[in-house]
Amino acid sequence: MLRQVYDNYTPEDFTVWRLLYERQMLQLPQLASQAYLEGVKAMQFSADKIPNFDEINALLSRTTGWEVTVVAGLIPQKEFFELLANKKFPATTWLRKLEELDYLEEPDMFHDVFGHLPLLTNHDFCNFLQEFSKISLKHIENPAAVKLLGRLYWFTVEFGLIEENGLKIYGAGILSSSGESVFCLGNEPARYPFDAEKIMLTDYYIDHYQDKYFVINSYKQLFDSLGEINRVLEKYAAVETIA
Numbered sequence: 001m002l003r004q005v006y007d008n009y010t011p012e013d014f015t016v017w018r019l020l021y022e023r024q025m026l027q028l029p030q031l032a033s034q035a036y037l038e039g040v041k042a043m044q045f046s047a048d049k050i051p052n053f054d055e056i057n058a059l060l061s062r063t064t065g066w067e068v069t070v071v072a073g074l075i076p077q078k079e080f081f082e083l084l085a086n087k088k089f090p091a092t093t094w095l096r097k098l099e100e101l102d103y104l105e106e107p108d109m110f111h112d113v114f115g116h117l118p119l120l121t122n123h124d125f126c127n128f129l130q131e132f133s134k135i136s137l138k139h140i141e142n143p144a145a146v147k148l149l150g151r152l153y154w155f156t157v158e159f160g161l162i163e164e165n166g167l168k169i170y171g172a173g174i175l176s177s178s179g180e181s182v183f184c185l186g187n188e189p190a191r192y193p194f195d196a197e198k199i200m201l202t203d204y205y206i207d208h209y210q211d212k213y214f215v216i217n218s219y220k221q222l223f224d225s226l227g228e229i230n231r232v233l234e235k236y237a238a239v240e241t242i243a
């Protein structure tokens with residue numbers, strides 16, 4: 001099993017964490033979902049310290065019972081959803097380089113930890129993530145279903161917006177991106193009310209900002225959409241599934 005080796009972090013790693021953390025925490029208090037901001041507080045993240053996974057897990061075990069588990073990088077989808085279905089969130093431990101603050105080929109620890117972990121203190125969000133992952137596992141051998149489910153994950157967990165006295169951000173892909181945090185709430189992109197079927201039929205971009213975002217009313221709405229997600233799968237990807 002991989003572990004976070006805290007002593008391996010270099011002064012550059014600490015600088016990168018501090019720069020990214022400070023830049024986002026300057027703007028996110030106005031832009032991010034309350035639940036996310038409360039999660040950042042609960043996690044005791046700070047500019048001066050790269051988060052320690054043992055400490056995060058001690059905190060999470062007292063809130064939702066989730067935990068963070070170390071992965072080297074992107075992992076196969078089956079493995080990914082197996083971890084999530086078991087309340088384990090896979091995260092990398094490496095940080096991008098100083099000269100690449102805004103460029104990432106694949107998610108680093110700032111994305112995984114700063115972007116994703118705070119919402120793991122929210123029960124409704126966690127319940128959704130776990131049940132969604134169980135559905136994904138059921139259909140993991142069905143490429144058509146995996147594609148539809150991947151879009152749902154993308155437009156919620158990674159790039160979701162929420163209505164909370166104005167539009168706020170909860171998607172980790174946005175929360176860990178300085179530019180997209182501002183862009184997604186501006187005039188340029190389209191925003192639609194959350195609609196599982198519409199999302200599952202909508203393509204997304206992996207190489208630039210999204211041109212559309214979907215807005216939930218509450219994290220409970222995500223959980224309540226699981227039945228609809230199953231219906232959409234039956235409608236568009238009705239092939240063999242794993243019992």
Ligand SMILES: [Fe+2]
Nearest residue numbers: 107158172173
């Ligand atoms: Fe992510």
